[in-house]
Amino acid sequence: MTAFVNQLPIGLSIGAVLLLIALGLTFTFGQMGVINMAHGEFIMAGAYTAFLLGDLVLALPVAFLVAGLMGLVLERAAIRHFYGRPLDTLLLTWGVSLVLQQLARDLFGAPNVQVPAPSWLTGGVGILPYNRLFIMGLAVAGVVAVWAYLTRTGLGRRTQAVVQNRQLAATSGIDTGRVDMLTFFIGSALAGVAGVALTLIGPVGPALGTYYIVDAFLVVVAGGLGQLRGAVLAAIGLGLLNSYAEFWSDASLAKVVVLAVVIAFLQVRPQGLFVLRSRALT
Amino acid sequence: MLSVSGLESGYGRARVLFGVSLEVGPGQLVCVMGRNGVGKTTLLNTVMGVLPATAGTVMFDGRDVTRLKPHERVRLGMGYVPQGHQCFPQLSVLGNLLVAVEAAKQPKEVIDEALEIFPALRPLLKRSAGHLSGGQQQQLAMARALVTKPRLLILDEPTEGIQPSIILEIEAAIERLHASGPAVLLVEQYLDIALRLADTFVILDGGHVVRTGAAEELHREDVRRLLAV
Amino acid sequence: MIRAHLPFATVAVIALVAAPLLLEPFRLGLLAKYLCYAIVALGIGLAWGQGGMLTLGQGVFFGLGGYSMAMYLKLTEAGGGLPDFMVWSGVESLPALWAPFASPVFALGMAVAGPALLAVLLGTLVFRQRVRGAYFAILTQALAAAMVILLVGQQGLSGGTNGMTNFFELFGQDLAQDSTQRGLYLVVACVLGGLYLATRQLVHSRYGRLLVAVRDGEDRVRFLGYDPALVKTVTFAISAGMAGLAGALFVPVVGIISPALLGVVPSLELVVAVAVGGRHALAGAVLGAVVMGYAKTAFSEQFADGWLYLQGALFILVMTLAPKGIVGIAGRLRRARTP
Amino acid sequence: MLELRDVQVVFDGFRALDGVDLTVPEGELRFLIGPNGAGKTTLIDVITGLTRPAAGSVRFEGYDLVGRKEHQIVRLGVGRTFQTSVVFEELTVIENLDLAASFRRPLWSLARRRRGVSEAVEQALARTGLEELAERSAGVLSHGQRQWLEIGMLLAQRPRLLLLDEPVAGMSKDERERTGELLTQIADEHTVIVVEHDMEFLRRHASKVSVLHEGKVLVEGSVDEVSADPRVQEVYLGRRPSDVVGERP
Amino acid sequence: EPAAGSDEIKVGLLHSLSGTMAISEVTVRDAELLAIEEINKAGGVLGKKLVPVVEDGASDWPTFAEKATKLIRQDKVATVFGGWTSASRKAMLPVFERYKALLWYPVQYEGLESSPYIFYTGATTNQQIIPGLDYLKEQGKKRVFLVGSDYVFPRTANKIIKAYAAANGMEILGEEYTPLGHTEYSTLVNKVVQARPDAVFNTLNGDSNVAFFKQLKSAGAASAENMPVLSVSIAEEEVTGIGVDNIAGQPVAWNYYQTTDTPANAAFVKAYKAKYGSGKVTSDPMEAGYNAVYLWAEAVKKAGSTEVEPVRKAAPGIALERPEGLVTIDGETQHMYKTARIGIVQPDGLIKQVWDSGKPIKPDPYLKGYPWAAGLSAGQ
Numbered sequence A: 001m002t003a004f005v006n007q008l009p010i011g012l013s014i015g016a017v018l019l020l021i022a023l024g025l026t027f028t029f030g031q032m033g034v035i036n037m038a039h040g041e042f043i044m045a046g047a048y049t050a051f052l053l054g055d056l057v058l059a060l061p062v063a064f065l066v067a068g069l070m071g072l073v074l075e076r077a078a079i080r081h082f083y084g085r086p087l088d089t090l091l092l093t094w095g096v097s098l099v100l101q102q103l104a105r106d107l108f109g110a111p112n113v114q115v116p117a118p119s120w121l122t123g124g125v126g127i128l129p130y131n132r133l134f135i136m137g138l139a140v141a142g143v144v145a146v147w148a149y150l151t152r153t154g155l156g157r158r159t160q161a162v163v164q165n166r167q168l169a170a171t172s173g174i175d176t177g178r179v180d181m182l183t184f185f186i187g188s189a190l191a192g193v194a195g196v197a198l199t200l201i202g203p204v205g206p207a208l209g210t211y212y213i214v215d216a217f218l219v220v221v222a223g224g225l226g227q228l229r230g231a232v233l234a235a236i237g238l239g240l241l242n243s244y245a246e247f248w249s250d251a252s253l254a255k256v257v258v259l260a261v262v263i264a265f266l267q268v269r270p271q272g273l274f275v276l277r278s279r280a281l282t
Numbered sequence B: 001m002l003s004v005s006g007l008e009s010g011y012g013r014a015r016v017l018f019g020v021s022l023e024v025g026p027g028q029l030v031c032v033m034g035r036n037g038v039g040k041t042t043l044l045n046t047v048m049g050v051l052p053a054t055a056g057t058v059m060f061d062g063r064d065v066t067r068l069k070p071h072e073r074v075r076l077g078m079g080y081v082p083q084g085h086q087c088f089p090q091l092s093v094l095g096n097l098l099v100a101v102e103a104a105k106q107p108k109e110v111i112d113e114a115l116e117i118f119p120a121l122r123p124l125l126k127r128s129a130g131h132l133s134g135g136q137q138q139q140l141a142m143a144r145a146l147v148t149k150p151r152l153l154i155l156d157e158p159t160e161g162i163q164p165s166i167i168l169e170i171e172a173a174i175e176r177l178h179a180s181g182p183a184v185l186l187v188e189q190y191l192d193i194a195l196r197l198a199d200t201f202v203i204l205d206g207g208h209v210v211r212t213g214a215a216e217e218l219h220r221e222d223v224r225r226l227l228a229v
Numbered sequence C: 001m002i003r004a005h006l007p008f009a010t011v012a013v014i015a016l017v018a019a020p021l022l023l024e025p026f027r028l029g030l031l032a033k034y035l036c037y038a039i040v041a042l043g044i045g046l047a048w049g050q051g052g053m054l055t056l057g058q059g060v061f062f063g064l065g066g067y068s069m070a071m072y073l074k075l076t077e078a079g080g081g082l083p084d085f086m087v088w089s090g091v092e093s094l095p096a097l098w099a100p101f102a103s104p105v106f107a108l109g110m111a112v113a114g115p116a117l118l119a120v121l122l123g124t125l126v127f128r129q130r131v132r133g134a135y136f137a138i139l140t141q142a143l144a145a146a147m148v149i150l151l152v153g154q155q156g157l158s159g160g161t162n163g164m165t166n167f168f169e170l171f172g173q174d175l176a177q178d179s180t181q182r183g184l185y186l187v188v189a190c191v192l193g194g195l196y197l198a199t200r201q202l203v204h205s206r207y208g209r210l211l212v213a214v215r216d217g218e219d220r221v222r223f224l225g226y227d228p229a230l231v232k233t234v235t236f237a238i239s240a241g242m243a244g245l246a247g248a249l250f251v252p253v254v255g256i257i258s259p260a261l262l263g264v265v266p267s268l269e270l271v272v273a274v275a276v277g278g279r280h281a282l283a284g285a286v287l288g289a290v291v292m293g294y295a296k297t298a299f300s301e302q303f304a305d306g307w308l309y310l311q312g313a314l315f316i317l318v319m320t321l322a323p324k325g326i327v328g329i330a331g332r333l334r335r336a337r338t339p
Numbered sequence D: 001m002l003e004l005r006d007v008q009v010v011f012d013g014f015r016a017l018d019g020v021d022l023t024v025p026e027g028e029l030r031f032l033i034g035p036n037g038a039g040k041t042t043l044i045d046v047i048t049g050l051t052r053p054a055a056g057s058v059r060f061e062g063y064d065l066v067g068r069k070e071h072q073i074v075r076l077g078v079g080r081t082f083q084t085s086v087v088f089e090e091l092t093v094i095e096n097l098d099l100a101a102s103f104r105r106p107l108w109s110l111a112r113r114r115r116g117v118s119e120a121v122e123q124a125l126a127r128t129g130l131e132e133l134a135e136r137s138a139g140v141l142s143h144g145q146r147q148w149l150e151i152g153m154l155l156a157q158r159p160r161l162l163l164l165d166e167p168v169a170g171m172s173k174d175e176r177e178r179t180g181e182l183l184t185q186i187a188d189e190h191t192v193i194v195v196e197h198d199m200e201f202l203r204r205h206a207s208k209v210s211v212l213h214e215g216k217v218l219v220e221g222s223v224d225e226v227s228a229d230p231r232v233q234e235v236y237l238g239r240r241p242s243d244v245v246g247e248r249p
Numbered sequence E: 001e002p003a004a005g006s007d008e009i010k011v012g013l014l015h016s017l018s019g020t021m022a023i024s025e026v027t028v029r030d031a032e033l034l035a036i037e038e039i040n041k042a043g044g045v046l047g048k049k050l051v052p053v054v055e056d057g058a059s060d061w062p063t064f065a066e067k068a069t070k071l072i073r074q075d076k077v078a079t080v081f082g083g084w085t086s087a088s089r090k091a092m093l094p095v096f097e098r099y100k101a102l103l104w105y106p107v108q109y110e111g112l113e114s115s116p117y118i119f120y121t122g123a124t125t126n127q128q129i130i131p132g133l134d135y136l137k138e139q140g141k142k143r144v145f146l147v148g149s150d151y152v153f154p155r156t157a158n159k160i161i162k163a164y165a166a167a168n169g170m171e172i173l174g175e176e177y178t179p180l181g182h183t184e185y186s187t188l189v190n191k192v193v194q195a196r197p198d199a200v201f202n203t204l205n206g207d208s209n210v211a212f213f214k215q216l217k218s219a220g221a222a223s224a225e226n227m228p229v230l231s232v233s234i235a236e237e238e239v240t241g242i243g244v245d246n247i248a249g250q251p252v253a254w255n256y257y258q259t260t261d262t263p264a265n266a267a268f269v270k271a272y273k274a275k276y277g278s279g280k281v282t283s284d285p286m287e288a289g290y291n292a293v294y295l296w297a298e299a300v301k302k303a304g305s306t307e308v309e310p311v312r313k314a315a316p317g318i319a320l321e322r323p324e325g326l327v328t329i330d331g332e333t334q335h336m337y338k339t340a341r342i343g344i345v346q347p348d349g350l351i352k353q354v355w356d357s358g359k360p361i362k363p364d365p366y367l368k369g370y371p372w373a374a375g376l377s378a379g380q
């Protein structure tokens, strides 16, 4: 019984991890339509930043910048040639992700590295360790920041305008190039932050990104493209589902169950939890 | 104000414009006319920088803008309403207007001014622009260009799909607007409106200017003949 | 007419006559492997290049075909007993699922029909609900991930992570013989050639036009009186069947089938190959698979340590500089020469 | 032949159609006008299955259309064009038309190559004047040319009920003329509903007009009756009905 | 391509240099290269220099098979040193049998195998897992929870563990598998904690170990004293990545540690650090790979030839003093006599031996010498 009850906070904390890794995608994928397979490697960059600095708190802002700048370079060098072809970006960024993984292997070596957790994060409340609570807090903070950015600033509005009608945005006076850069910067930067947080619970190595990327996209898909509240609910839902499915069966089956549920769910809501319908035909 | 000379452009290997030249003087309203597919939209898109010019120049306010990006031209004071009631479908009507206002660094009050001209938009402010009817979207597009307070307004068939009474309003608005200063470059199929508004005509055919002249010089029947198939 | 078929005929002669004569057995075997992938790529070219369905789970279908064939091979080899991996996985009697695969006809049939049926099932579910674009891509990717986990978890049935290997003979032919391998190569090449011609026919037919229409304007197609979900499902099933057949051929050629061959990464690699070759042309898909396969082998042999850089870089360069792939570059060169 | 009863459409609480009753008998050319946002396009969407009504019935030749899928409705003989034209940009004009003409063939028979041009396509080409552009890909067409292609595709489908959403918007004078004649001709054997804002066009070609306002049919009648109606003047035509935009190039 | 001149012998090194397994395998390759360098410095084999041909298995089993074929048929190497996961070995096995070539496999594995064309220089189950279980039993740990990655080694190992438990009055409280590369262990930790076992037997592989130990540690409920986690796939190399804090005090089972006190080891560690950097550590699979090269070279010397059959015939009985102590090739199984060792992870990241088997244990891949294991190898 305790075990069963324990799964609830565990599910929420899994959801928080999912949310944290998917948050950046609501920008790059949701807002810009770029399926960035290198998102995982930006997470990895965040984690290695924490490793190099050896200090988690200091690493948060630095990783934000580091991953963000990597995103910026990627956007300028390659992705900007691909707007309007979202499926192609998937393949392009996958190539980038391969190169980044190999780069990490050469820079930091193939074995995992260790990031010391700050002492104030040892211990916990009930089944939830402080580091999980920290991640949950970070996820909440991230959601609030993203929400405010998207709905409370002109920048957020401009971002959406550019995605929805690039040409019209340009002829409405928006510097689409700058908006793209900024959006991609933020989306990637959020991945960096997630990477710092993940050092608390997972391995820090060249393959780090590959472990999270599929799940992150599932969250965005189930939530509805670019829908922050959708991503939040989907992350929590999938976290809980994962937690209980694994509790009753095993980790392998839980993954399969999660996928099956997402497919079944898309039968009911083909565009995810929240969808903005348009009258235009595609 | 706007001076286009020897402009050539097209799509890939297909050339559409062959050396188009035209002038829009300060406060002037120039109407571009021509049958379907002669290159009117292509001309406006090239003037706005959406399409690159392969030859020729576009001067605005004595400045060569041929190589500038569209948003830079907007910031210099060019406003554009493209053909086909375009909008940002998932932004609200207000959001559509705010985007333009912010990009042009105008005070929010200009929105109210635009809504006076298009009162039908007022109850729709919260609705997603993508859900509007075609005519509503076209009105929104006009309003969006107006809020940037352009010194040169470029309109591509602004009355298409709009109900008769509002066409009259738009006509009046254009008249008022252009009386208050800005120059206008207009593509219009409604000859009546064109004749009432235009100071100068430019008639295109096959990517060439076939006739240009002041409204007084051109008679209704001349224009008609030039536009016939 | 003759000129239109000249490129195909040239390639066919090279593939069927020159390659078996000139290449060492080991290299010919590798070429046979690339050609198996080319069959999958052809299906991807059809589904994605023509129909706009970016399927990131094609490895699943490839795997189903491969496993069907492997089950047949294992059963003939076990000759009534249990396949080796079942013994060390503690399975005591042959699972019912396995029994029919003792028949080569059933196994080969399932290699094609199994994937096609799965595609019909998935297609009916998702296309009817108008799930498409990135959603479809990510779902199929998750399918590949889930499939791997399922296979790995069912060690007694599937051989787990190891998959199945250690095959000795196919239809009485010793698989270790170079002559058998050469024969297999010829079979693969002929199957690829035949499927290429058939697919090309399909693409140039009305159906092909309809497919393009569905890709570019699914909603509009409905108002022309067609059911896009049906068109997509049929196309998806065809491409899945091709992948399955390729998998079945792959197993005797390469001698192993394992979850590693059908997961997210190999599925993506195939799509990447199609993109590199040029997804809008079927020849591009085939070419891409062969080129990327060869590049991977060559790079990893020459630079065992850093070949991923080269692979990634090659791919990024082609994608950015030549969005239409190698075929697109070739087309541009040809046009430049003929004024 | 087409009968709508008390059709209601609600979007997030907004009543786009608020109890529309409309009957269009066989062989009639019916014009539909009304203010922007009155619900004209929505009405066509409801008939063709794009939008599902919250209430009401739509019957066509005895079939209930509500709840049917779009392509099933097309197969019953209902075709439409779109206010913002959508054509298949990678296909040539002929291929666009041919696809529209081929939907009654079984799927497997489509696997054969198209040889030549079918009669329906030939006719559509001729009627729309697209012969010269026949081999061009639709992606290079201008706005007006696309409008024509849409009409051509509708014709090639050979439906019994044709719904056209602002077909002449953006067309030049001559082309409007041709479209008008075409529609009159088609209406001899088919039922046609045209949404338009161009009153001059209506005057020349329309016999019966329905005016939609705020999701309801406001009045029905001849062009003259309708344009004389003060309510129509008030909500639709504006203050200068006499010299309202008439002349086109 | 280096031609095998009369004064050179080509040998293949086939490990994952990319992908998830690169973490572990790169260092094994490095150790093998060190051995080759040392042998060459000492005059080579039969007066010829060894020339390594390195290929990347890319953590992908079919690639291992392909590259093995390439090394044998294209490069015509005298022998291959390679593999880590059992899956890669199973994939290569038919290739070596088909072309009658030799593979030296350097990692502990699940047993139940002996191919005439493979020499196994790592431990089989009776040299690692069973001693590990004996150790737990000795410590009075009777209620055990099994945690493993979902593939053949952990599954087979656990089968053996369950048979052992049944025969030795131990109780298995749970058996959980997670996919390779799995990183979310909160649910599993909850299950383990709730089951309150005396010990956990851990056959997780690779990166999962990092996540598992971090999350187990932060759950706070388990400590090395009240609930030790005995691991068989964590060596010195992995400890840094897991974080010493998270694993210090936990037991592991191997045949060799960097701290193993033999003269040969002192030399090995010194040479390794000199070549690859003083911060580097050595580990059991590295040492087994390093040994493999020496054992093969010895067999070649004895046979006077690099041909496969003479080498196979010459190999049985070869005994060398290696860093882990005396290693002897068992002719019957082509496995090695090896000394089993239990160690405890130290705060400095090294592993200190707390128990050993005293002498090399005869390899018994089919566990024929254990009555309780009779059912396991049925059918072989």
Ligand SMILES: Nc1ncnc2c1ncn2[C@@H]1O[C@H](COP(=O)(O)OP(=O)(O)OP(=O)(O)O)[C@@H](O)[C@H]1O
Pocket (backbone or CB within 6 Å): B011, B014, B016, B034, B035, B036, B037, B038, B039, B040, B041, B042, B043, B083, D139, D140, D141, D142, D143, D144, D145, D170
């Ligand atoms: N994207 C494109 N690619 C290639 N050709 C194009 C493209 N867009 C338009 N064209 C061609 O360029 C010519 C001019 O098109 P444009 O849109 O400028 O015409 P227009 O005068 O605005 O016509 P309309 O009155 O129908 O809007 C047309 O013949 C058209 O076929």
Ligand SMILES: Nc1ncnc2c1ncn2[C@@H]1O[C@H](COP(=O)(O)OP(=O)(O)OP(=O)(O)O)[C@@H](O)[C@H]1O
Pocket (backbone or CB within 6 Å): A277, A279, B127, B131, B132, B133, B134, B135, B136, B161, D011, D012, D014, D015, D016, D034, D035, D036, D037, D038, D039, D040, D041, D042, D043, D083
């Ligand atoms: N999905 C939707 N969500 C919300 N409102 C909608 C939606 N679709 C249509 N509407 C609203 O319904 C009303 C009717 O729209 P409709 O497109 O039918 O008008 P219309 O008569 O065709 O106008 P126009 O002449 O401008 O084309 C409009 O006010 C529109 O904003």
Ligand SMILES: NC(N)=O
Pocket (backbone or CB within 6 Å): E084, E085, E086, E087, E107, E108, E109, E110, E153, E233
């Ligand atoms: N042999 C192993 N550890 O897979």
Ligand SMILES: [Mg+2]
Pocket (backbone or CB within 6 Å): B040, B041, B042, B083, B156, D142, D143, D144
């Ligand atoms: Mg135009």
Ligand SMILES: [Mg+2]
Pocket (backbone or CB within 6 Å): B133, B134, B135, D040, D041, D042, D083, D165
């Ligand atoms: Mg409308």
